Amino acid sequence: QKEVEQDPGPLSVPEGAIVSLNCTYSNSAFQYFMWYRQYSRKGPELLMYTYSSGNKEDGRFTAQVDKSSKYISLFIRDSQPSDSATYLCAMNGGAQKLVFGQGTRLTINP
Amino acid sequence: GAVVSQHPSRVICKSGTSVKIECRSLDFQATTMFWYRQFPKQSLMLMATSNEGSKATYEQGVEKDKFLINHASLTLSTLTVTSAHPEDSSFYICSARLASGGFTDTQYFGPGTRLTVL
Numbered sequence: 361q362k363e364v365e366q367d368p369g370p371l372s373v374p375e376g377a378i379v380s381l382n383c384t385y386s387n388s389a390f391q392y393f394m395w396y397r398q399y400s401r402k403g404p405e406l407l408m409y410t411y412s413s414g415n416k417e418d419g420r421f422t423a424q425v426d427k428s429s430k431y432i433s434l435f436i437r438d439s440q441p442s443d444s445a446t447y448l449c450a451m452n453g454g455a456q457k458l459v460f461g462q463g464t465r466l467t468i469n470p
Numbered sequence: 471g472a473v474v475s476q477h478p479s480r481v482i483c484k485s486g487t488s489v490k491i492e493c494r495s496l497d498f499q500a501t502t503m504f505w506y507r508q509f510p511k512q513s514l515m516l517m518a519t520s521n522e523g524s525k526a527t528y529e530q531g532v533e534k535d536k537f538l539i540n541h542a543s544l545t546l547s548t549l550t551v552t553s554a555h556p557e558d559s560s561f562y563i564c565s566a567r568l569a570s571g572g573f574t575d576t577q578y579f580g581p582g583t584r585l586t587v588l
Contacts, residue, residue: 368511394576403476403563403579404514448513457504458577462513 363387366449366461375470379436381447383461386430389453393425395434396448398463404448408434439468473497474566476580483554484588491549491583493564499544500566504577505537508561520547554587561585 366383373379381395392411396404408423410416416423422435432451436443449461473496483489493503501522506514518528518539526539536558538550547566551558561584565577 396579401561401582401584403474403565403581406576406578409576457516457519460513465511 361386363459364449364451364461367464368462370465370467372467372469373439375439375441375468377439377468379439379443379466379468381434381436381449381464381466383432383449383451384430385432385451385459387453387459388430390430390451390459392452393423393432394450394458395421395423396450398446398448400445407447441468441470444468472568472578474564474578474580476564476583478583479581480584480586482586482588485555486553489551489554489585491551491562491564491585493547493549493566493580495545495566495578498566498568500547500568501544502567503541503547504565504567505539505547505549506563506565508563508582510561514563517549551585554585556587559585559587 364385395408397407398404410423410425413425413427420437424433444467446463446465448463450458452458475494477492481489503520505517507517508514516529517532518526520526520539520541522541522544528534536552541547561582563582565579567577
């Protein structure tokens with residue numbers, strides 16, 4: 361079993377839809393959770409970072425963490441074609457190494 | 471802030487040659503840098519952790535003699551792929567750890583280097 365599981369998609373939704381991206385994890389030592397966005401042939405860009413259960417909002421993006429269920433989510437409201445990218449969840453337990461999910465390929469159709 | 475650059479962005483080389491990739495943190499000091507490899511449509515695979523002034527720590531299965539890492543300063547780490555072969559063709563990405571002094575330190579990624587070995 362992988363430490364972090366993420367549905368690779370692809371996920372295709374119409375413009376304006378609410379997108380929900382999810383990851384589950386098995387290591388209860390994970391405390392810090394991040395979402396990265398990666399455009400094709402580019403390096404990942406940090407979108408959201410959180411270390412506690414609950415919701416964190418930044419513009420159209422909301423990160424949600426449920427440590428009791430070992431489940432994290434990223435919601436994108438009013439999705440735009442420019443949001444089309446691969447979204448990677450990542451987490452660690454205070455050690456230096458990040459553990460990444462496989463990444464979900466998202467396409468927003470105009 | 472927290473910008474990481476990589477050079478070159480793309481390199482094509484002949485089999486058997488060595489290729490050096492540079493990773494720089496432009497506006498912050500990074501005591502730790504990480505090197506990843508990413509194959510098409512796959513996630514990032516950590517190759518090694520590079521700490522300034524000390525030897526890199528390689529992940530299991532990564533040949534340290536083939537992938538030489540040098541972290542000579544707080545803003546520069548280099549990855550040298552020695553005697554490259556076609557199977558080394560991949561997208562190499564570095565990241566630098568921004569030490570916030572808080573609960574944890576986030577990683578900021580470079581734009582990646584696409585290596586093609588003919």
